[in-house]
Amino acid sequence: MVTLCPVEKSIQAGTDRLARAAVNVGLNVRHGQQVIVTAPLEAVPLVRQITKHAYKAGASLVTTFYADDEAALARFGNATEDTFDTAADWLADGMATGFREGAARLAITGGNPALLSGQNPDLVSRASRAASIANRPALELITSFAVNWNIVAAATPAWAALVFPGMPEVLAVPKLWNAIFDASRINGEDPVADWAKHNDQLHRRANYLNDRRFDALHFTGPGTDLTIGLADGHLWAGGSSKAKNGVICNPNIPTEEVFTTPHRLQVEGYVRSTKPLSYQGTLIEGIEVRFGQGRIIEAHATKGESVLQRVLDTDEGSRRLGEVALVPHSSPISQSGLLFQNTLFDENASSHIALGQAYSECMTEGGGKTPESLAARGANSSLIHIDWMIGSGDVSVTGLDAAGGSVPLMRAGEWVTAV
Amino acid sequence: MVTLCPVEKSIQAGTDRLARAAVNVGLNVRHGQQVIVTAPLEAVPLVRQITKHAYKAGASLVTTFYADDEAALARFGNATEDTFDTAADWLADGMATGFREGAARLAITGGNPALLSGQNPDLVSRASRAASIANRPALELITSFAVNWNIVAAATPAWAALVFPGMPEVLAVPKLWNAIFDASRINGEDPVADWAKHNDQLHRRANYLNDRRFDALHFTGPGTDLTIGLADGHLWAGGSSKAKNGVICNPNIPTEEVFTTPHRLQVEGYVRSTKPLSYQGTLIEGIEVRFGQGRIIEAHATKGESVLQRVLDTDEGSRRLGEVALVPHSSPISQSGLLFQNTLFDENASSHIALGQAYSECMTEGGGKTPESLAARGANSSLIHIDWMIGSGDVSVTGLDAAGGSVPLMRAGEWVTAV
Ligand SMILES: [Zn+2]
Ligand SMILES: [Zn+2]
Ligand SMILES: [Zn+2]
Ligand SMILES: [Zn+2]
Known part of the structure; x- marks a missing residue:
């Protein structure tokens, strides 16, 4: 025994x-x-x-x-x-x-x-x-x-x-x-029901953002003033989604983010990371990056800069963004205060952007999903997809629409509007 | 520490x-x-x-x-x-x-x-x-x-x-x-040298048998009187061999056998197993089998007979032989007296035959190695390849040639002629 x-x-x-x-x-x-x-x-x-x-x-x-x-x-x-x-x-x-x-x-x-x-x-x-x-x-x-x-x-x-x-x-x-x-939200009496509720919240948030059809997001905070244009026909996603085989699945456990596709040619300004990025065992800290026409034209880090530079040189798409994601500062992972050094957790502790490959799921069917049409609509492609954290209790996010209007989305790291 | x-x-x-x-x-x-x-x-x-x-x-x-x-x-x-x-x-x-x-x-x-x-x-x-x-x-x-x-x-x-x-x-x-x-013959000072010596012995034995070009082997012993015709252009193999990529390798560690290809249509007589056969966890014991025109036409076992019958019914080739192998009774594995219930060991403790798939390596190049030409020359094919032990200190093996001559190969389980 x-x-x-x-x-x-x-x-x-x-x-x-x-x-x-x-x-x-x-x-x-x-x-x-x-x-x-x-x-x-x-x-x-x-x-x-x-x-x-x-x-x-x-x-x-x-x-x-x-x-x-x-x-x-x-x-x-x-x-x-x-x-x-x-x-x-x-x-x-x-x-x-x-x-x-x-x-x-x-x-x-x-x-x-x-x-x-x-x-x-x-x-x-x-x-x-x-x-x-x-x-x-x-x-x-x-x-x-x-x-x-x-x-x-x-x-x-x-x-x-x-x-x-x-x-x-x-x-x-x-x-x-x-x-x-x-x-991973599995501690309750009924994890399946808890996940249904959580998925519902994330779906409402994604729908809210899809209804607004923003042209761009504007991030501001210490060391950050970044405008991220969104791809033509971008879609916000979050929580469970329906795979092409018809099965509704939750690709990540945990997940706290809603995310979409930036326009690979339309990112301008500068941004500072808010948490260390763990890349193949090296902690890259204090990343500061400047974008021009969607491309990283200057990159520094207080620690691990040579690794960062190597990552950026992977291929043509590795200096451009494939994802932008919004996560409230009050998310349970953020509140744990832990740095997991694992993207599955750390990306769900904070709003983030990803270098490299975009998710075609985060694009409408309308414009076609061939590699060429995705690229023409602004979706990036690359061998890499590396998320790094740019959100915190000090960061605000504003949605910019085509007509020049702006909608406050996050203030001091929290959603402005309930869904 | x-x-x-x-x-x-x-x-x-x-x-x-x-x-x-x-x-x-x-x-x-x-x-x-x-x-x-x-x-x-x-x-x-x-x-x-x-x-x-x-x-x-x-x-x-x-x-x-x-x-x-x-x-x-x-x-x-x-x-x-x-x-x-x-x-x-x-x-x-x-x-x-x-x-x-x-x-x-x-x-x-x-x-x-x-x-x-x-x-x-x-x-x-x-x-x-x-x-x-x-x-x-x-x-x-x-x-x-x-x-x-x-x-x-x-x-x-x-x-x-x-x-x-x-x-x-x-x-x-x-x-x-x-x-x-x-x-596995790895306990000496220099296992690589020991294996070279062992391979040399097995190669000499295979060459000896290849030089004789026997038509058939005749096994006799308690419960056994079996004549196994050999395939046209059969080759004896044993020890290291050269793969088609040019690399000389030892496919089995341990290995004590020399083996060749029976003729799928030319096995006659009866044979009794000399050790239990472990098949997917079932011990099949006391196998007694009768062959006619290469095919098992009657099969019994004192234990596990239903599993044996199921194996024989796998496909067309599962009632015919794909291998016959000679191992002296004095082999170290045989002398250990252990039943490993693992073919890699048990087949190297005793002369054996295998139901099912033949090794095309044990056929000359001359007659072609397409599935059709191999079959025409007598090599069996099947989804299975299951070795079972028919040798012991009481079993004799005689080589029969085309001219009706016979050469004693093994007596009381041991080689008659040194090589
Ligand atoms: Zn993400
Ligand atoms: Zn990502
Ligand atoms: Zn064998
Ligand atoms: Zn075998």
Whole structure:
């Protein structure tokens, strides 16, 4: 017999609720649907709970790919330099085929965000670029919502050590699990009902913004005076959405944002980040950036600037915006005061913008969704999509319409109008 | 600091030697080559050692797929019955693409052989059949030696419990590891040199048999009087072989057999198994089978007969032979006296025959290797390939040539002629 201590019991109950939410709210798995899971090795217990609930919900087959941080590190410690442009294109293509055949996609995030921070940055960047190129077809199916998909998080020792530096692992991991449970809105009596209510709020907010059809958003705050033109036929989205296979899913758990597509050529002014950006294990802090005609023409950071410059040089689209998102300063993740160093959480703590690839979901059908027509309407494309935080209790956002009118949207980080 | 107890230290040293043998003798990884690994979750430490040695040997990328017995069981416990004909064809196709692009294949065996023995046999068989069909293209690339490949074993708690029933896990797992190390010929000072010597022996034996060009083999022993016609242009193989990508690899560690292709239409007589056959967790014991014109026309077993009958009914080729192999009774695995319930070990303890698919490697190039020409020359094809043991210290094997001559090959289980 194995007995669990009270902490383990409470985490096991939490991960079971999280697993149910991932399967039934996040993916909304359909009868007979395959599910493709990716997860860090440390997330085996959560994966098993997810697998069980997915089969209960009718999944025909759950296939999990585990990522092992130690194996990833072994490459940097032992492989020869000329091999770092290699990626598992055969696997990425296989997964893309799976999605085309209707498989749902569940990603469990939680690996060590700082894993590669001590490695040769040139090799890291080459390996990462090769992986991005290989994964592009699969990723496009996900970002274009060909199938229902979801990301949830699992607490791992390495991640917990970053979020709670100096705290013993035996305390830090449960503390991170609890922060994940709080942020993921699964602590109530009925998480499915709670998520229905939350989705309703986000849908109302997106509808409100879609009805206004703003031309641009104007952000002001300390170090920030930025006007973000919105793409022609941009759409605001938030909360659950309907994938092209007809399934209504919640792609992110947690999610607190409403977001849309900036115009890639129409961003002007300057902006200062309000939280550190964790990029492949490097914290980039105090980002200050100037835009001209949508392009970043000057970029500085008080820490990690060389990494930032490298990211900006990824490709033609990496200096332009693919997303702008509004999150009230009072969001539960923001109120936790934690820097998770994980985009899934940090982007939901604050209004943010993303460098790189736009979501075609955030564009109307009307103008066509071929790569060419999306680009012509202002949607950006790139190998990268990196969110960074520009909202805070000191930031205001104003909607600008075509007629020259302006509508206050956020003041001191909070929505001005209830929906 | 973490200290290892002496048992852990000795296992870690053994798995490191096994990892080096798998990479450098088994696969013989080439510079720039990708490696695709499959492994049970319990084999993480061995996978990490293999990954490290593969990168040291020049691998460009090592990708591991972990199989989780608990997740597999969760399907049988929770999924609805109508979903069991589903397989991850997208993944199997992706792996096949990887092999076509030159990736090497390393399989780590060791999952619980009895995992599904308590499940609904109809569902087990449907799931297994679906997986076989999906994996066929990838498997054909392996069996036809398109790339270098290797199978090694890892001791897992569930497997150790089967091999050493009643023994506490803390003793059984190290005992199984040591049995694996012994059988895998990696305990000497220089395992690479030891394997070179062993391969040389097996090559000489295969050459001896190829030079004789026997028409048939005649097995006699208790309950056995079986004449196995050999395919036209059959080739004997054993030990390392050269894959079509030019790499000399050792597909199995351990290996003690020389083997060739029977003629699918020319097997006559009866045969009794000499060891239990472990098939998907069921032990099939006391198999007695009668062949007519190459086909099993009568089959009995003292235990597990219904599973045997189900296997024989898989497809047209599952009642015919795809392999005949000779292993002396004095082989180290045979001398260990253990029933591993794992084909990689048990087939190397005894002369054996296999139901199902033949190896095209065991056929000359001359007559062509299209599926049609292979079949015309007598090579069998099937979704299955199941080895079962028919050799022992009481079994004799005689080579029969076209002119009616006969050459004693094995007497009382041992080779008659040294090579
Ligand atoms: Zn966002
Ligand atoms: Zn984003
Ligand atoms: Zn064999
Ligand atoms: Zn065989």
